[in-house]
Each structure stands twice: as structure tokens, then as C-alpha cells.
Amino acid sequence: MASADFVTPYINAIGTAVPSHDIHAAFIGWARERLPIAQRKLFDRMAARAAIGHRWSVLPEDAGSPVGDTGFYADTPHPGTAARMSLYAQAAPELALSAIERLRDQVPIDDATHLVVASCTGFVAPGIDQIIARQLSLSPAIERTLIGFMGCYAAVAALRTARHIVRSDPAARVLVVTVELSTLHLQAVDEIEPLLAMLQFGDGAAAAMVSAERRGLAIGQPFATTLAKSDRLIRWDITDAGFAMHLSGEVPGRIAAALADPVLVDAITAGQDATSIDGWAVHAGGRSILDAVEHGLSLDADALDDSRAVLVDNGNMSSATLMFVLARVLARSDVRRGVALAFGPGLAAEGFAFGPSA
The missing domain is CATH 3.40.47.10 (Thiolase/Chalcone synthase)
Structure with missing residues (x-):
């Protein structure tokens, strides 16, 4: 082997x-x-x-x-x-x-x-x-x-x-x-x-x-980054009455600003032009977050259709959401080069490249 x-x-x-x-x-x-x-x-x-x-x-x-x-x-x-x-x-x-x-x-x-x-x-x-x-x-x-x-x-x-x-x-x-x-x-x-x-x-x-079975989506190189001075923007606080979510209205703006950094964009796209990527699986954290990614990476208006469809049907299901988006991408046969991307507490961005099995 x-x-x-x-x-x-x-x-x-x-x-x-x-x-x-x-x-x-x-x-x-x-x-x-x-x-x-x-x-x-x-x-x-x-x-x-x-x-x-x-x-x-x-x-x-x-x-x-x-x-x-x-x-x-x-x-x-x-x-x-x-x-x-x-x-x-x-x-x-x-x-x-x-x-x-x-x-x-x-x-x-x-x-x-x-x-x-x-x-x-x-x-x-x-x-x-x-x-x-x-x-x-x-x-x-x-x-x-x-x-x-x-x-x-x-x-x-x-x-x-x-x-x-x-x-x-x-x-x-x-x-x-x-x-x-x-x-x-x-x-x-x-x-x-x-x-x-x-x-x-x-x-x-x-x-x-x-x-390792050659079936489905190949998982490529992962990437991760944490945005400076952003740790208070997304939080779960454990209280006596459950977990209190804090999601600042500043988050979309901070994401858009981060995507103006060519170093981060290169990490996300593995150095490829973002518009050459035909399979975007972006965590559907909210409409404003998807808009920030679309505009920040200058994507076509339909590039995040899978993410937006998951948001309409289910809202934000935290860690499960990206998997729902990937399931929609997996059901398609036309993806040649893909990127999975999610944001969360930190404020951090993590993801990986993916592609077809053949």
C-alpha cells in the first residue's frame, strides 16, 4: 500500500x-x-x-x-x-x-x-x-x-x-x-x-x-485563522438558565474587513482566484454573514445558493449547518474545485479545500 x-x-x-x-x-x-x-x-x-x-x-x-x-x-x-x-x-x-x-x-x-x-x-x-x-x-x-x-x-x-x-x-x-x-x-x-x-x-x-475510498468529495488542505481583537463578538456564556448566546452586529463587518486581506484570501482559496472556485460551502451563519463573504470575495450572485437554501430551510444550526451545505454540494456532479468555510467564536475562520473524487 x-x-x-x-x-x-x-x-x-x-x-x-x-x-x-x-x-x-x-x-x-x-x-x-x-x-x-x-x-x-x-x-x-x-x-x-x-x-x-x-x-x-x-x-x-x-x-x-x-x-x-x-x-x-x-x-x-x-x-x-x-x-x-x-x-x-x-x-x-x-x-x-x-x-x-x-x-x-x-x-x-x-x-x-x-x-x-x-x-x-x-x-x-x-x-x-x-x-x-x-x-x-x-x-x-x-x-x-x-x-x-x-x-x-x-x-x-x-x-x-x-x-x-x-x-x-x-x-x-x-x-x-x-x-x-x-x-x-x-x-x-x-x-x-x-x-x-x-x-x-x-x-x-x-x-x-x-x-480513503474514492467516492464523494476529496478533503484537501485545511486552513484556520483568528481575527485580532474579536474574541468578544461571538460568545456562549453558561448561565443558570442555559447557554446565553452573544452574537454582535459587528460580525459581518469584521468578516468583510478580514476578507480584504489578500493573505487570508490566499489561504482560503489556496492561491486560486476566488471566482474560479465553483463549489462554495459557506456556513450559513446568517444572511448578513453570507452577504459579507459574497461581497468580500467578489463572488457571483449565485455562488452561495447552497448556503442560502440551508439558511431558508433550517436557520443556523451551529456546527451542523456546514454539513447540510456540504450535503447539497455533494448531491451535485458539476463541482471541480471547492472551498468549505465557517466562522465562529474567536472570532475565528476555519475551512478546507475540496474537490471531486475523479
């Missing part, structure tokens, strides 16, 4: 899953009523501009809206972190397993040698990696890695980890899972900026098989 230095890892297939409870409209109604009347028109305008049609939640449908009279967030104060983590421990593995079953429809998973799981919206021990492995009856000797609290670019970290594994062991078959339950962390705030930040997020899970 050839040296591992010459092995190319591939994303062979991706399965995705969202819950069945669409909570987007209910949240908008709840949020606007918390604001002073003078701010509601601005909120309505920003909510419409977000270009999100649906966001899905694991919170039970039989209780109606999560913010309704019988919903999870009906009482004041809202449930504490313990109650939210109890729900996470049950619902996160279940949603992850739904995505894995959709992956299983495309490729075998029982022979997985490694399991890499990324999640930042909950904690449980034994971890969801162990829960997933047990539910799937995977070998107890499977090597597990849990990537926690990295936020939206954790999918890159998970796939990069899988790439390193396959390059070091060409026989490896790495099951990569991302699962996020953002709707477990509603905060009872009355300010427009955090309400607009919460309006972005939904629940979702994705699963991929990464191996």
Missing part, C-alpha cells in the same frame, strides 16, 4: 436530520411582544430580512409552541440549565441517530473504526459519542473523539480530524457526527440585539463517512 502521505481522504456521503417541530413563527411572535412598541417595526423588518423560513426544535410538539401557555418556556423564570441538559441528554443522541440512519441508506457504517462527534449546545457524561456508539452496537474498541464548545466551525474541526486519521491510517473509516440543539437555550431578554441573534438558531444533526 502507498505511504499514508499520499492518501486522499474523502467525504463519501452525508446524512442530515431536523426535528419535526417548526418554531420560527412562534418565536417571532413571542420576541416582538417583548420589545417596546417603537422597536417592533424594526424587529419585523430585520426578521424578514434574515431570509429564514423555518427553524426546527426538539421541544415537544404536543405541548404546542415552546413559548406558549403549556410549552417548555411557559413558566417564568424559564427552566434552568439542569432541565435543559436533561433534555439534551435524551434528544441529542436521538437526532444524531436519525442523521446516521440517513447516512446508512447511502454507505455502510457498521465497519466504522473511528467516531468523531461535535456539539456545543449541551453536556452529558458518558458523552453522546458513547451513547451513539452503544445505540448503533458499534465495536466497543471504536476510537472516539468528542469536540465540544467550538461553535459553528466545529464541523471543520471534526472533518479535519477525520482527514488526519485517514491520512495516518488508510484503512480507517471515520463516522463524523455534528448535532446541535440551539432551541434549548432561549433567554428571557428584552433587548433587540440578543432577540435577533436567537432568531437565527435552530436544531439539526448531520453524519458523514470519511475514508
Whole structure:
């Protein structure tokens, strides 16, 4: 067998899953009523501009809206972190397993040698990696890695980890899972900026098989950078009432400014002209972020269509979002040169080049 230095890892297939409870409209109604009347028109305008049609939640449908009279967030104060983590421990593995079953429809998973799981919206021990492995009856000797609290670019970290594994062991078959339950962390705030930040997020899970089999998308060179003096712009703060998301309105502007740096652009595009890349998989962190990437890299108006479609259908599902975009790219047969790119806490940007199997 050839040296591992010459092995190319591939994303062979991706399965995705969202819950069945669409909570987007209910949240908008709840949020606007918390604001002073003078701010509601601005909120309505920003909510419409977000270009999100649906966001899905694991919170039970039989209780109606999560913010309704019988919903999870009906009482004041809202449930504490313990109650939210109890729900996470049950619902996160279940949603992850739904995505894995959709992956299983495309490729075998029982022979997985490694399991890499990324999640930042909950904690449980034994971890969801162990829960997933047990539910799937995977070998107890499977090597597990849990990537926690990295936020939206954790999918890159998970796939990069899988790439390193396959390059070091060409026989490896790495099951990569991302699962996020953002709707477990509603905060009872009355300010427009955090309400607009919460309006972005939904629940979702994705699963991929990464191996040396020449099938799917070849994972190329990864890249990563952290923008200076930006560490307060995207944060998760753990509180007694769940995880409080802080997403500054400055983020799109900082991304656009960073993309004016030719050194960073060269790292993202591997020195290629950005317009020569025909497969862009950009984390759908919000419409303004996608606009910043499109304008910052001078891309065609349709270059980020896959990302925008995921945003419309699901909102921002943190680490799972990029996997949903990659699944759309993988379903196409016309991509010759691609780039995956995600932003998250730090403010950091991470990604990798990808291409077709042939």
C-alpha cells in the first residue's frame, strides 16, 4: 500500500436530520411582544430580512409552541440549565441517530473504526459519542473523539480530524457526527440585539463517512485563522438558565474587513482566484454573514445558493449547518474545485479545500 502521505481522504456521503417541530413563527411572535412598541417595526423588518423560513426544535410538539401557555418556556423564570441538559441528554443522541440512519441508506457504517462527534449546545457524561456508539452496537474498541464548545466551525474541526486519521491510517473509516440543539437555550431578554441573534438558531444533526475510498468529495488542505481583537463578538456564556448566546452586529463587518486581506484570501482559496472556485460551502451563519463573504470575495450572485437554501430551510444550526451545505454540494456532479468555510467564536475562520473524487 502507498505511504499514508499520499492518501486522499474523502467525504463519501452525508446524512442530515431536523426535528419535526417548526418554531420560527412562534418565536417571532413571542420576541416582538417583548420589545417596546417603537422597536417592533424594526424587529419585523430585520426578521424578514434574515431570509429564514423555518427553524426546527426538539421541544415537544404536543405541548404546542415552546413559548406558549403549556410549552417548555411557559413558566417564568424559564427552566434552568439542569432541565435543559436533561433534555439534551435524551434528544441529542436521538437526532444524531436519525442523521446516521440517513447516512446508512447511502454507505455502510457498521465497519466504522473511528467516531468523531461535535456539539456545543449541551453536556452529558458518558458523552453522546458513547451513547451513539452503544445505540448503533458499534465495536466497543471504536476510537472516539468528542469536540465540544467550538461553535459553528466545529464541523471543520471534526472533518479535519477525520482527514488526519485517514491520512495516518488508510484503512480507517471515520463516522463524523455534528448535532446541535440551539432551541434549548432561549433567554428571557428584552433587548433587540440578543432577540435577533436567537432568531437565527435552530436544531439539526448531520453524519458523514470519511475514508480513503474514492467516492464523494476529496478533503484537501485545511486552513484556520483568528481575527485580532474579536474574541468578544461571538460568545456562549453558561448561565443558570442555559447557554446565553452573544452574537454582535459587528460580525459581518469584521468578516468583510478580514476578507480584504489578500493573505487570508490566499489561504482560503489556496492561491486560486476566488471566482474560479465553483463549489462554495459557506456556513450559513446568517444572511448578513453570507452577504459579507459574497461581497468580500467578489463572488457571483449565485455562488452561495447552497448556503442560502440551508439558511431558508433550517436557520443556523451551529456546527451542523456546514454539513447540510456540504450535503447539497455533494448531491451535485458539476463541482471541480471547492472551498468549505465557517466562522465562529474567536472570532475565528476555519475551512478546507475540496474537490471531486475523479
